[in-house]
Amino acid sequence: MINSFPSVKRRRQTNQAPGPKEEVRANVKNFELQKNDKYYAWLFLGPSFLVLGIFVFYPMLRTLYLSLFLTDSFGRPTVFVGLQNYLNLLTSKVYMASIQATGVYVIGVTAFTIICGLLLAAVANQKIRGIEFFRTIFTATMGVSVSVSAIFWLFMFNPSIGVLNQIALFLHLPTVNWLTNPHWAMVSVITTSVWMHLGFTFLIFFGALQSVPKTLYDAADVSGASSRYQFFHITLPMISPTFFFVAVITMISSFKSFGLIDLMTAGGPTNATNLLVYRIYKDAFVDGNYAVASTESIVLAIIIAIITFIQFKLLAKRVNY
Amino acid sequence: MENTIATQANLHRRVGLVFKYLLLSVLAFIVIFPFILGLWTSFLPTTQIAKGALHGTMSWQNYVDAFTQTPILRYLLNSLVISVVQMFAHLFFASIAAYAFVFLEFKYRDLLFYVVLATMMLPFEAEVIPNFQTARTLHLLNHYAVMIIPFLTSAFGIFMLRQAFKQIPLDLKESADVDGLSHWQFYWKVALPYSRISILTLAAYSFLGSWNQYLWPMLTTFTNRLRPVQDGLRQLHSEETATNWGLIQASAAIVVIPTLIVLFIGQHYFKSGLNEGSVK
Amino acid sequence: MGIELKEITKTYGQDAAPVLSTVNAEIQDGELFVIVGPSGCGKSTLLRMIAGIIPITSGTLTINDQVMNGVPPKDRNLSMVFQSYALYPFLSVTDNVAFGLKARKMAPAEITRRVQDALAMVSLTDFADRKPRELSGGQRQRVALARAIASDSKICLMDEPLSNLDAQLRVKMRSEIRELQRKLGLTLIYVTHDQTEAMTMADHVMVLNDQHVQQIDTPLDIYNHPANHFVAQFFGTPQINLFAATIAGDEASERITIDDTLHVQLNQPLAAGRYTVGIRPNQMALKPATTGGNANVLNVETLGEQTIIEVTMDSGQEVRIVQAGQVQIKINQRVTVSALGPAFVFDDQQTLIAEQGGVSDDQLVSVG
The missing domain is CATH 1.20.5 (Single alpha-helices involved in coiled-coils or other helix-helix interfaces)
Known part of the structure; x- marks a missing residue:
């Protein structure tokens, strides 16, 4: 590609350093371009800033604004109440329970996704015949969308005809009301979510493992480190930036979980899986309580902003080397 | 021995x-x-499934039913149109913005970039209330456009392509300047081909992202004519679940196949591109 | 004692052609043994088999009279320095050197002592707390050496350790490695593609090409008695001149003819037939010819203490000639080329069968 580039070709053909004439031309050109740049900058950045402005910056400010008011059923602000909405939320047991449930969900999903994804990646990172087939299978859940995952797993969790309870019956274990028992409902949505995240996480970890130079392991072999020692003292430190990246991505993604909850539990039973985003949706679009929903949105935004911010800070430091 | x-x-x-x-x-x-x-x-009769049995006469009946009795094909078409248009538009707008941040000299360039970067911290889910109102004000509700316009660009896309463009040797740009290539020419002939792995990665990411949209289309579309596939499945599920599991499973299978195809074709690029973006 | 390679062969896959075929060699304790050859000749493969990183397909490897096939690398009691240095980027210099010792669960005091000694030996004590990316290429190279030293094993393998350094540093490290090897009494097996490194460092050299051992000898013996075309061409800069030559008639003769104007007189008669004659550039001479002559000057490179002249013989063959000092000669000048000292005669299998003259005075100066 570089070779097909016209200027390189021409220089090769004439086979001499650019003469004074050419340099002058370059300077003039640069000068003109710099004058042009401003116009191009408007042209190139305009559309993006327009879209970001209307659908990201404005709504953020608007949400912040709404969170300081009471609203009518159309979402129009009526009475300024200052931080009262926030105080109400922080003293609401139901909301605190929702925060707690979200915390359990996010930590559960992140931890198990990382453990399972890393396990799959480590197992797939060897040179044996047919390994490509397994790698393809491990990435397969990447192609499965929220609603499809939810439907597949809803069927498995079905208390009477679902395969999980059938297996339980077969093994003479007690059957479980997967989605209608508050504790098991959380387990069920976490499981489904981990399964959904698995393909992507596997792919990222696998790529990271492959990029660790082989000679590091050769050197460790020669110097007498067991493969267990190598995993903890070479592999994990080497992929720590990826490890961290996956953790943050998964956390943010599970904080935003909506479709899964909507399809599988609708926030139930008794609010056990009423996670933050689902709450926002219900308060705003089911109950018409836009001020409360806006306040909840700001809380969510703050949480996610903090995580993202930490990610940037630490990625800039490249974690540990 | x-x-x-x-x-x-x-x-x-x-x-x-x-x-x-x-x-x-x-x-x-x-x-x-x-x-x-x-x-x-999805190949078993619903009567068998309802008994909890995993065997029975295999047939395509559920698929035939899904195609004839549900708007699943319409849902797929809707999603396909939305995702493809969104993908190309997203690639275009994100890449020219990224180009500006790398190859153009202008005032407040870095400041503007940090502004874009900051939007990566703002979750779309926290902004649906005003966005819904905006869409209503602009008369965009229940229209393809409402599912495309908010996603024409993204901070993530701009960020990722900026990283990719920064890998292009400055010599190439200088040499193009000497040759008198315009910014459009350099963008099209050098910047895009040079970063094709990142472009393809972003394309796959963008397509799948659009295909998997759930909350926003659910709020903004009300008819089967426009409903994309995720919300279509939601609709089918809420209408049919108690009665017709076979049909639901067949519909889910129909939905999952296109994404799997996209995934396996794009996988190779996805792998290298994502790692480039994440680790560097 | 020492290291012994018997009929070592390496094949990837069942039916694939071997990447290394029937290698035999004996490496003495305490010697610096260089394995040299062009890229793809299998030299790194051989080294990795000795280290145990890749399995040996067939043949026997013994170290100190013990068969080592199938023994994992950590139990072979050797150290290795890699081309890329294989430093752990997240560890400090100290921790890099201590890595293997910690993995073997050595006592902390012993680890500290060994690491300090090793770092002192490569003069890196002041850099002990740095990360590899904060070091220059040469310093990284020393960390890799220190790691090998700290392991305290008597056998050290090095895989192109200097190829990532610039030319000046390479010369310096060459002598440092040689010095370390002598001081520690190491048996050092050193892989390189650089014939200069092989010539200047080795006690013995193994020349590998096309998956086969071409010759094992001391550096000077390899230079003075190359076993075949390849070895003759691989050693010595500029490259040796190879001529097609014949001994005419039916009878054995001492006179071998390259062309009408260029002959070599052998010490012993050789049967009539076709041969290849190799003559090193410093064993050829030329003088300007006003009339006649047998070649035209093609190119002249003046290096100061010597001059390399390329000429085209009337037969069309290009010949390189090295003359001491600064020679004034013009391009396209008509010259007469003649052969001086030793010449090598190879048969049609490219194998050395005869030599003329042996070593001339300017090549070997014996002291004492």
Whole structure:
């Protein structure tokens, strides 16, 4: 590609350093371009800033604004109440329970996704015949969308005809009301979510493992480190930036979980899986309580902003080397 | 003596190999089990499924029903149109913005970039209320456009392509300046081809992202004519679930196949591109 | 004692052609043994088999009279320095050097002592707390050496350790490695593609090409008695001149003819037939010819202490000639080329069968 580039070709053909004439031309050109740049900058950045402005910056400010008011059923602000909405939320047991449930969900999903994804990646990172087939299978859940995952797993969790309870019956274990028992409902949505995240996480970890130079392991072999020692003292430190990246991505993604909850539990039973985003949706679009929903949105935004911010800070430091 | 060492080593390797394949198979089975079960039941009559049985006469009946009795094809078409248009538009707008941040000299360039970067911290889910109102004000509700316009660009896309463009040697740009290439020419002939892996990665990311949209289309579309596939499935599920599991499973299978195809075609690029973006 | 390679062969896959075929060699304790050859000749493969990183397909490897086939690398009691240095980027210099010792669960005091000694030996004590990316290429190279030293094993393998350094540093490290090897009494197996490194460092050299051992000898013996075309061409800069030559008639003769104007007189008669004659550039001479002559000057490179002249013989063959000092000669000048000292005669299998003259005075100066 570089070779097909016209200027390189021409220089090769004439086979001499650019003469004074050419340099002058370059300077003039640069000068003109710099004058042009401003116009191009408007042209190139305009559309993006327009879209970001209307659908990201404005709504953020608007949400912040709404969170300081009471609203009518159309979402129009009526009475300024200052931080009262926030105080109400922080003293609401139901909301605190929702925060707690979200915390359990996010930590559960992140931890198990990382453990399972890393396990799959480590197992797939060897040179044996047919390994490509397994790698393809491990990435397969990447192609499965929220609603499809939810439907597949809803069927498995079905208390009477679902395969999980059938297996339980077969093994003479007690059957479980997967989605209608508050504790098991959380387990069920976490499981489904981990399964959904698995393909992507596997792919990222696998790529990271492959990029660790082989000679590091050769050197460790020669110097007498067991493969267990190598995993903890070479592999994990080497992929720590990826490890961290996956953790943050998964956390943010599970904080935003909506479709899964909507399809599988609708926030139930008794609010056990009423996670933050689902709450926002219900308060705003089911109950018409836009001020409360806006306040909840700001809380969510703050949480996610903090995580993202930490990610940037630490990625800039490249974690540990 | 050497022979016994060799045979022992050989035996160890054989046993290890069997163990490796066993582990791989078990893990692979766990990963694709929900998938296999979904596909399997999609071929069974609903009466069998309702009894909790996993056997029966296999047939395409559920698929025939899904195509004839539900708007699943319409849902797929809607999603396809939305995702493809969104993908190309997103690639275009994000890449020219990224180009500006790398190759153009202008005031407040870095400041503006940090502004874009900051929007990566703002979750769309926290902004649906005003966005819904905006869409209503602009008369965009229940229209393809409402599912495309907010996603024409993204901070993530701009960020990722900026990283990719920064890998292009400055010599190339200088040499293009000497040759008198315009910014459009350099963008089209050098910047895009040079970063094709990142472009393809972003394309796949963008397509899948659009295909998997759930909350926003659910809020902004009300008719089967426009409903994309995720919300279509939601609709089918809420209408049919208690009665017709076979139909639901068949619909889910129909939906999952296009994404799997996209995934396996794009996988190679996805792998290298994502790692480039994440680790560097 | 020492390291012994018997009929070592390496094949990837069942039916694939071997990447290394029937290698035999004996490496003495305490010697610096260089394995040299062009890229793809299998030299790194051989080294990795000795280290145990890749398995040996067939043949026997013994170290100190013990068969080592199938023994994992950590039990072979050797150290290795890699081309890429294989430093752990997240560890400090100290921790890099201590890595293997910690993995072997050595006592902390012993680890500290060994690491300090090793770092002192490569003069890196002041850099002990740095990360590899904060070091220059040469310093990274020393960390890799320190790691090998700290392991305290008597056998050290090095895989192109200097190829990532610039030319000046390479010369310096060459002598440092040689010095370390002598001081520690190491048996050092050193892989390189650089014939200069092989010539200047080795006690013995193994020349590998096309998956086969071409010759094992001391550096000077390899230079003075190359076993075949390849070895003759691989050693010595500028490259040796190879001529097609014949001994005419039916009878054995001492006179071998390259062309009408260029002959070599052998010490012993050789049967009539076709041969290849190799003559090193410094064993050829030329003088300007006003009339006649047998070649035209093609190119002249003046290096100061010597001059390399390329000429085209009337037969069309290009010949390189090295003359001491600064020679004034013009391009396209008509010259007469003649052969001086030793010449090598190879048969049609490219194998050395005869030599003329042996070593001339300017090549070997014996002291004492």
